[in-house]
Amino acid sequence: MKPRIAIFSLTGCEGCSLAILELEDQLLDLLGAVDIVNFREGMTDRAWDIDIGFVDGAVSTPEDEKEVRHFREHCKVLVAIGSCACLGGINTLKHYQGATGPKGRGAIGENGSDAYRRYVYGDKAEWFPTTEARPISAVVKVDYELPGCPMVKEEFLAFVTSLLAGRTFKLPDFAVCVECKKRGTLCLYEKGILCLGPVTRAGCNAICPAFGSKCEGCRGIVSKEALVAAGINLREQYNVELQEVLDDLRLYGAYQEADLP
Amino acid sequence: MLAPPIPYKPTNAELYLPKPARILRITQLTEMEKHYELAFLDGHRLNHQPGQFVQVSILGVGECPISICSSPTRPDTFELCIRRAGSVTNRIHALREKDIIGIRGPLGHGFDVTEMHGKDILMIAGGLGMAPLRSLVQYVLDERPRFGQFHLLYGCREPKELLFTDDLTRWRESGDVNLKITVDRPDEQWRGRVGVVTTLFADLPKLNPQDTVVVIVGPPVMFKFVVIEVLARRIPQSSIYCSLERRMKCGIGKCGHCQANHVYVCIDGPVFKYGQLKAMREAME
Amino acid sequence: MKNVSIDVKHVTRVEGHGNITIRVQDGAITRLELAIVESPRFFEAFLRGRKYDEAPHITCRICGICSVGHTTASVKAVEAACGIEPSEQTVLLRKLILYGEELQSHFLHLYFLAVPDYFGVGSVIPLAKTHPDVVRRALRMKKLANDICAVVGGRHIHPIALHVGGITHVPRDEELLDLKRRLEATRADLAETAALFATLKVPQLERPTEYVSLKTQNGEYAFYDGDIVSTLDPKPTKAADYRSRILETVVEHSAAKHCRSPNSPTYAVGALARFNNNHSQLHPTARQIARTLGLEPICNNPYHNNTAQLIESVHCVEAAIEILDTLLTHGMQVEPLRKPTRHGLGAGLAEVPRGLLVHEYGIDAKNRIESANLIIPTGQNLANIEEDMRALVPPLLESGLGKEQITLQLEMLVRAYDPCISCATHMLDIKWDET
Amino acid sequence: MLDRMLTHPELLELVNELALQRRIVGPVARDGRYFYEEVTRATDLDLTFNYCVYSPRGALFPPQETLFVFKRTNGTFTAEPVIDVRPTALVGVHPCDIHAIRLLDHVFEQDQRDEHYLSRRAHTMIVGIDCQRPCTEGVFCADMETNAADKGFDVMLYPLSDPGATEPLYGVVYGTSIGRDWVLYGRRGRIPTATDERTFEQYQRHKTDAFPRMLRMKADELPALLDRSYDSLLWEATARRCYSCGSCNLSCPTCYCFNILDETDLSGTTGRRERTWDGCHLREFAEVAGGHNFRPKAGSRLRHRIYRKAKWIRQRTGLPGCVGCARCDRACTAKINSVEIYNQLAEEV
């Protein structure tokens, strides 16, 4: 029996679902190996008995919360895809606005922390229900996470093939630097750029450094120890405060801050 | 004009290739361990030494090292005892009799049985350590006249973790081995000894240090305490054998994963003499 | 049918979540809305305080499908605000990747989102069985478009190498040659695509509409650059003055920022708008295809947006080949990123697949973003789609079609605009009462 | 003793001829640094390069390679080894990297021959180029006695011209008959004269002075130093900064550890077993099922690497385990520096 697959979207850019359609070379094989039964972005029919549900986007409204619970109920395996679903993603930046200040990842409404809402909607702000932006694991149990902004489509494929072959799927437990070395990319530190690679989970094939751009940490922090080391190194070796780098790390994973030292 | 290239023919291209072997028999030993009897499809024999291991493959999933738990004196088939621990071993547990898996080996250095001939033997097994040791136990029993006294001490955490209980009964009844068993945590039915494996030393007769070979296989925590008991009985360090476990990938001394200090456990071991291990700080930690 | 109530929850095969609500009582439309239920994301708000050069990498996350477009408008806006003049090579590469995205988006829309309607199936998946050659062609074309983006920017979704002040990676000659070879080969695929679309029956709907787009003064069909023009007012307006052409207002009944122009209460942007304004600047091959498909400016049938996308695809392939030739002739170098020379307010406009996109930032003396305004194509189109529906529903009702047929026609109309609702939601949400 | 003299254009012609038969891999300028890359023309190489960011080991031991492909069919399987033997010439290899390749040769030959490496190696010709002075700051090849090589190459080039000259003149030493045949069959160059030999002697004398000593001890004293230092607190102190990112391992020419992974296609019936570079600094390197990690702390992993490089590899193979190229030190974004570690350890005693 082919596994029945669904692809859902919460608050996000839907780039991760789109990435699945960008697996052009493998798409027909994929469609041969699984049954896609629910994918709003690409199809009209929708079914609700689902083996593996993929969700992109963060939970950021009361509606999202309801939906993700619904997904959980109807999917045997629930997989968060992309940084929004795994880490909160870029949506969490809204918590670093105006009165909230850099550390105030507070609930909406506290300390005028919905300044972001007013900025966009003015006195109509109340019309737009919104909650703290969170990864879906903050609301429901998630079986697997495939982080990345966007999700790494090759990793998605590797995930599906592992499942089909009965291999346990595991995210790399090492930093992006490993992949830079394998690709033979010149380390950005040699160009004086503080790259987030040493503290970021690999699996993206170090694509950003390969294209001359520093790793922005979109796959999340690889380990607490690495972050502790970063704090020490930045201060002692580079004369930079960790806080500045945290500002960068926040781009896709502000929600991780709860775990930061 | 360019010189013609020198022809080159690879001589060992099958280094990493597993060979298909059929599962002839599966016995559930405990909740976590199953016992497999296997034979190569092409009729080849494994021809191993006790203490060696094989790499077991589920193609598409991976490969992992497993000790051979049967004796080379029973050469038509070979046996493995596999604990469910991760992705490969879980998949192996899902297999049924007649299924086929990949085997590469035998690998590593086993016990030097000829060195043991004519000696008294003391074996100490802890937990899953019984699996590699069983190969040697069977060997000694099959070649019983070549050996002197034979003591086997076996410790487990709980009675339900005891491996090869049928064998244990048979061995004990044969009278060929002085078998002592203990568990850390007894259950209601347990009538035997309770306590860590070192408590069994009290039951041993006086050992003859020059004529005794000691073999220790078990988890690292057990190891140190047992060695102390053994050394206290004046056994020379060159007569104490033990078997190490490390993460392994290639099993042939290339990949580096099993390195403990300067040794490669897969090719220099997994069987070592205590004298060697002492120089390896990491092995003792 | 006198009383009809249509609720399409989550229009499928569009990017983002949108609902259609229609109430007809006694033959008159009492309620007609295209509602966006996607969660608001507050990009304009959280851009504030971030470093100037982060804007493109943040705003491309507005939308996975047009992230190159957002990046383009964003770098242009920051550069306008900071007084940065990008190098010629940078502009060429940016144009190339933008063509890649136009192609990727148009192909996706034509084959994956629109074609299933014409074949009467729910998605492209059944077509893989019934029309494998069509699907394989679609995938081949889409992959080429993606690869253009990947070669220039690292990847299509959230491109990496595009930065304020330049580009951090230059493609290798072999990569460019490969793209060129494949672009040339794709001409045959485009011809077959055109043949396919020539056989499809495009629904009729004529409603006089104002079409707004950019237009260049140098004769280039506008994507990367240009001034604002419209079918009602062809006088060009500079990017910095976009506010005089795009009036964002809060409409009370919908609580959404709607856009209108000084000339019309609603207007349309997108491929058809560009075609209507810039038809004469199309590559001759594209004009030829337009003739074959019978599309002429000014076309007022929104369903022909798909036809315009196809014509633009032909143009983009030819334009991309020309850029590749230039790049290959001149050779490329890694150039350092150019740095700000001043600070202030700057607008960046680009024609992205779905139409005119505006980014505008205020950058402060510390090179931090202090204000941001983004106007997204779908946001501009929404009101116009509603107007189209208003025109479409009465004849449909009269024709005696069933509710299902009407719903399909409405959904097709929405899909023809190729709305990108993820994009639009930074600004728009509609509430309505259930009746 | 020199075997032949080649002018720069002659060398390029020879390389171009070689390119008809072999893939050419050599130093290419990119991003203001040099990298070993495949080229189609000799002129794409820059033999005046100072150092290559990464060693040429990837040409012999690629970051990822297939060991075998398999197919699962009715209950059983078949498997076919993959041996990749593209004829290659590595042109422009410095002595340190030649030493490192010798170590790889040894490791993959020892005990069981690994044909995946050895076949590729057998089809690879090495054209070395000597360094008259340190290629960059921080290298300690002279300390490791690896700044010159007398074997491990097919041809060695000594750039003998004065630094001011526009085109170098290479003194050539043959290492193998393959190298000799390449030059001789190519009918390029000339026989060295007595003057050439004198220039060469002078070159060698200059060279001896040009390399500073970085270590406070000799290479052969390192094992004893480390023996005394197992319990030093320096390991943990230094490793506080360590990200466990493995950059040191992965950029090291003498690191040969690898991981093995299976990959399958979507149908699950065919697949590959692959090996890919690994590094002992990575957290999971010594972790076993159930979660026990034999080197759980960055300090123990750092110690392991340094012991391997300066003691254990030499102990097992008789060859240097570190060739002093300082790539690990440059790659480390935490600025953990092996020379500093050795010298600090020396201070402790």
Ligand SMILES: Cc1cc2nc3c(=O)[nH]c(=O)nc-3n(C[C@H](O)[C@H](O)[C@H](O)COP(=O)(O)OP(=O)(O)OC[C@H]3O[C@@H](n4cnc5c(N)ncnc54)[C@H](O)[C@@H]3O)c2cc1C
């Ligand atoms: C010499 C030797 C003999 C062994 N004999 C037996 C035995 O007789 N019975 C038994 O049940 N187990 C034995 N083990 C342990 C067994 O190898 C591991 O339980 C097994 O590798 C777990 O693999 P996995 O894929 O299921 O787990 P995962 O956690 O998924 O491990 C992935 C991979 O890591 C490596 N790995 C993980 N744990 C170990 C480990 N403990 N030792 C070596 N490599 C590891 C393997 O390559 C494995 O495939 C032995 C180990 C060694 C080194």
Ligand code: SF4
């Ligand atoms: S560029 Fe970044 S990810 Fe790559 S090696 Fe350097 S620090 Fe690591």
Ligand code: SF4
């Ligand atoms: S350990 Fe460092 S200096 Fe030594 S060979 Fe490796 S990278 Fe070079």
Ligand code: SF4
């Ligand atoms: S490169 Fe530096 S930080 Fe990274 S693992 Fe090696 S020593 Fe640690």
